[in-house]
Amino acid sequence: MNSAVIVFPGSNCDRDVAVALEQVTGRKPAMVWHRDTELPAGTDFIALPGGFSYGDYLRSGAMAARSPIMRAVIDAAGRGVPVIGICNGFQVLTETGLLPGALMRNAGLSFVCRPVRLKVENSQSLFTSQYDSGEQISIPVAHHDGNYQADPETLDRLEGQGRVAFRYLEEVNGSARRIAGILNDAGNVLGLMPHPERVIEAAHGGTDGRRLFEGLLETVAA
Amino acid sequence: MKARVFVTLKPGVLDPQGKAIHHALEGLGFSGVNDVRAGKLIELDLADGTEDGAIEDMCRKLLANTVIENFRIERLEDA
Numbered sequence: 001m002n003s004a005v006i007v008f009p010g011s012n013c014d015r016d017v018a019v020a021l022e023q024v025t026g027r028k029p030a031m032v033w034h035r036d037t038e039l040p041a042g043t044d045f046i047a048l049p050g051g052f053s054y055g056d057y058l059r060s061g062a063m064a065a066r067s068p069i070m071r072a073v074i075d076a077a078g079r080g081v082p083v084i085g086i087c088n089g090f091q092v093l094t095e096t097g098l099l100p101g102a103l104m105r106n107a108g109l110s111f112v113c114r115p116v117r118l119k120v121e122n123s124q125s126l127f128t129s130q131y132d133s134g135e136q137i138s139i140p141v142a143h144h145d146g147n148y149q150a151d152p153e154t155l156d157r158l159e160g161q162g163r164v165a166f167r168y169l170e171e172v173n174g175s176a177r178r179i180a181g182i183l184n185d186a187g188n189v190l191g192l193m194p195h196p197e198r199v200i201e202a203a204h205g206g207t208d209g210r211r212l213f214e215g216l217l218e219t220v221a222a
Numbered sequence: 223m224k225a226r227v228f229v230t231l232k233p234g235v236l237d238p239q240g241k242a243i244h245h246a247l248e249g250l251g252f253s254g255v256n257d258v259r260a261g262k263l264i265e266l267d268l269a270d271g272t273e274d275g276a277i278e279d280m281c282r283k284l285l286a287n288t289v290i291e292n293f294r295i296e297r298l299e300d301a
Binding site for chain 1: 235236238242283285287290
């Protein structure tokens with residue numbers, strides 16, 4: 001699996017996700033700078049990491065979504081290359097339009113930083129195949145703008161098409177229908193606020209995030 | 223020429239910041255505030271002759287997220 005991690009000014013989980021990918025796939029991902037215009041040849045997985053790209057200026061993810069490399073990412077997503085956006089990466093994906101809806105300021109206005117209980121709603125996606133449907137897992141969140149909102153028709157469509165990948169089992173940020181992560185229509189783009197890369201080995205205090213990367217490896221390498 | 227772009231949350235979109243401001247106003251003893259909505263004002267200094275369509279394009283492509291926000295453009299008289 002040839003993964004690429006996109007690095008924006010202000011990304012701060014790029015190395016975490018790179019370590020997770022290297023541990024699981026055995027190959028170092030390419031770190032691709034936001035001003036690049038092309039992905040390395042043969043890239044078959046793209047990660048948009050967490051952080052505060054461009055200082056969250058204007059809106060979280062807004063500037064990053066318009067940076068040069070994102071054209072290549074959007075093209076690749078259109079060709080079916082799997083793309084994951086974690087936290088700020090999820091915000092970038094909604095700002096590009098690759099995923100519907102928007103991530104707004106947390107309803108409680110506070111930055112939320114703690115492990116949260118999640119339910120795996122869809123275990124059929126290429127990101128979640130190693131989880132059981134309905135399984136409860138614990139993954140940390142760390143965000144100020146994680147309040148997922150979309151119009152009711154979009155929410156119904158997401159639910160009806162099995163595109164809600166993860167749902168919070170507790171109140172975290174005011175998200176509509178407690179949505180924590182969603183898939184695009186084709187199923188090759190996942191955005192989620194929790195940080196699976198922060199729980200991949202026992203020393204992290206949990207390993208519930210590891211299977212996401214293992215599932216990807218299995219699907220992408222197959 | 224200059225233009226101002228007002229970016230506001232669409233009606234019905236929850237505005238936690240507006241709510242917090244509302245509570246703070248009440249805490250200061252200001253009564254009679256029914257609701258508060260917070261938005262953004264962006265001032266643009268533009269080349270003379272910039273067309274309305276170009277400014278609208280800027281709003282749609284970057285300045286506003288039209289999933290949740292509306293925008294209004296106000297051209298200012300040349301100073």
